[in-house]
Amino acid sequence: MRDMRDALMAALSTVNDPELHRDLVSLGMIEHASVDAGVAHVKVNLTTPACPLKGQIEHDVRAAALTVPGVQGAVVTFGAMVRAAAQPALPGVKHVLLVGSGKGGVGKSSVAVNLAASLALDGARVGLLDADVYGPSVAHMLGQSGAKVTANEERKMRPLDAHGVRFISMANLSPAGQALVWRGPMLHSAIQQFLKDAAWGELDYLIVDLPPGTGDVQLSLTQTVQVTGAVIVTTPQDVALIDATRAVDMFRKASVPVLGVIENMSYFVAPDTGVTYDLFGRGGSRKLGDHTPLGEIPLEVSVRQDADAGTPAVIAHPDSPAALALRQAARALAGQVSVRTLAHLPDQLTVV
Numbered sequence: 001m002r003d004m005r006d007a008l009m010a011a012l013s014t015v016n017d018p019e020l021h022r023d024l025v026s027l028g029m030i031e032h033a034s035v036d037a038g039v040a041h042v043k044v045n046l047t048t049p050a051c052p053l054k055g056q057i058e059h060d061v062r063a064a065a066l067t068v069p070g071v072q073g074a075v076v077t078f079g080a081m082v083r084a085a086a087q088p089a090l091p092g093v094k095h096v097l098l099v100g101s102g103k104g105g106v107g108k109s110s111v112a113v114n115l116a117a118s119l120a121l122d123g124a125r126v127g128l129l130d131a132d133v134y135g136p137s138v139a140h141m142l143g144q145s146g147a148k149v150t151a152n153e154e155r156k157m158r159p160l161d162a163h164g165v166r167f168i169s170m171a172n173l174s175p176a177g178q179a180l181v182w183r184g185p186m187l188h189s190a191i192q193q194f195l196k197d198a199a200w201g202e203l204d205y206l207i208v209d210l211p212p213g214t215g216d217v218q219l220s221l222t223q224t225v226q227v228t229g230a231v232i233v234t235t236p237q238d239v240a241l242i243d244a245t246r247a248v249d250m251f252r253k254a255s256v257p258v259l260g261v262i263e264n265m266s267y268f269v270a271p272d273t274g275v276t277y278d279l280f281g282r283g284g285s286r287k288l289g290d291h292t293p294l295g296e297i298p299l300e301v302s303v304r305q306d307a308d309a310g311t312p313a314v315i316a317h318p319d320s321p322a323a324l325a326l327r328q329a330a331r332a333l334a335g336q337v338s339v340r341t342l343a344h345l346p347d348q349l350t351v352v
């Protein structure tokens with residue numbers, strides 16, 4: 001029996017994680033492997049519950065198990081544990097991910113909310129900080145604009161909860177409709193408080209919706225916590241790309257890795273005719289240079305309607321093309337986080 005298990009492990013060590021380009025055994029991803037009455041039982045511990053290539057891994061593990069002499073069947077199951085960054089961002093928070101844009105109105109907040117909801121739907125523990133202090137819209141998009149953030153026994157801000165996402169927005173702290181004119185040091189301390197004086201609890205991903213552009217908030221954030229990386233949201237037309245380039249440059253100067261680019265309002269499919277229109281020049285975001293494309297999200301009426309109704313499109317209209325593209329983009333992002341994190345780990349991890 002021991003021999004068969006050894007043979008199974010040897011077979012599994014030939015299976016590479018398609019994104020990490022290393023084998024599952026040396027990555028410490030095989031949580032369990034055994035052979036019982038000719039059936040291999042393998043449990044793979046993924047690096048994120050939002051793994052974009054789970055289907056392929058399942059296929060490859062099954063195929064490898066079936067090469068072991070005497071194995072006639074294979075049962076492959078999955079668990080997931082997000083590996084923390086080399087220097088975790090905050091106690092209990094494994095990754096802080098920034099969502100930025102060069103221009104306003106490109107759909108950055110909509111994308112941030114839907115990414116957060118998508119990762120939560122896949123089983124990750126997700127927080128969302130609305131750092132768009134000049135135009136906070138996250139609370140509205142989550143249907144919680146009337147809710148107020150309260151303090152816990154330790155006098156820490158208690159994040160609100162909606163659609164499986166823990167969140168804090170300036171909109172839940174200040175009286176409705178009142179503009180905030182915070183600048184410089186005050187803004188810096190507000191951002192610090194949102195991050196450090198909030199009881200976020202255990203999170204796999206804390207997504208931060210930045211204000212558009214390249215200002216004080218972005219700088220404060222990168223100075224306050226260790227950030228795993230940033231996502232740039234842009235629309236495809238040149239005028240948006242010019243500003244997106246500035247955002248990329250700002251992250252580069254702050255040594256924040258750009259994990260990828262999401263092209264929003266990429267195209268429009270007329271609901272009555274099914275004809276696709278490339279309103280702003282689909283694929284234009286590739287001009288941004290050598291950045292991983294994480295997804296192209298179509299312009300869709302339901303995305304706007306769902307945001308205004310307070311339920312993210314990925315939950316309200318899960319089968320719509322925009323929702324499917326957003327789910328895919330979230331998984332691609334989680335994949336990039338794993339790639340970044342694992343790239344810094346030693347060659348050999350736990351051997352089962």
Ligand SMILES: Nc1ncnc2c1ncn2[C@@H]1O[C@H](COP(=O)(O)OP(=O)(O)OP(=O)(O)O)[C@@H](O)[C@H]1O
Nearest residue numbers: 104105106107108109110135298299300303304307
């Ligand atoms: N793919 C989409 N299809 C349809 N409507 C969209 C899409 N993405 C965003 N919108 C809508 O466009 C408007 C602007 O989006 P959003 O507020 O997310 O942009 P933003 O980039 O965060 O803006 P700002 O940072 O300037 O506040 C919203 O009404 C939103 O519902």
